[in-house]
Amino acid sequence: MTRGKFITLEGMDGAGKSTHLSWIPGFLVARGVKVRLTREPGGTPLGERLRELMLDKHQKLHAETEALLMFAARREHLAKVILPALEAGEWVVCDRFTDATFAYQSGGSGLAWDRIAMLENWVQGSLQPDLTLYFDVPSEVGKARTQAAREPDRFEQEGRSFFDRVREGYLRRAREMPQRVQIIDGTETLEKVKQSVENIILSICFK
Ligand code: TYD
16 A cells, blocks of 8 residues: 655645645545545644634643643644554645644744754654645735634734744745745735645645
């Protein structure tokens, strides 16, 4: 059995990740792939409960607690969902993964980058997604889109400077792993972004 591919989607709130997530599984299925769609925080009963805690506006966890819980839930997600699916030949499409912890808990909330890297190494060893689609937008674009679309959650309430740092965190990850993390200009029209995403998926995952 050939191992499936592991694809993650990243970007600050309002970057367009969810919009493009809506057609990507169908695009893969049409090419004969079996797809497992999942998300972080979430993906397991533990992860979904953590998601509620994390996005709750009324209680803000300490940033280190947040990072530790995120990796604990990630361990569970890898063991119970992601790795078994990949081994069974399914392709896993995950809405956010470890790059989000670097971007939000280190970039945004200021935890040391190396500490997150230690947790990453502990929980994942050398495992990385085969492809990460990073939707890049300036913080003012992300902010304007989330404000127009919905009631803000805990993170969406943060100010511009928080999201400037989140973006810096994502771009640093992209510089560190340029093969894996593909930067997509999320300010382009929907149709153009879709075209870029299709081209990237075809050239990296179906070569
Ligand atoms: P998000 O994926 O944007 O979901 P929705 O589109 O349904 O609002 O929400 C998840 C939030 O969790 C997002 O603001 C980023 C945050 N987050 C972290 O802070 N660290 C992490 O490691 C992950 C996976 C997410």
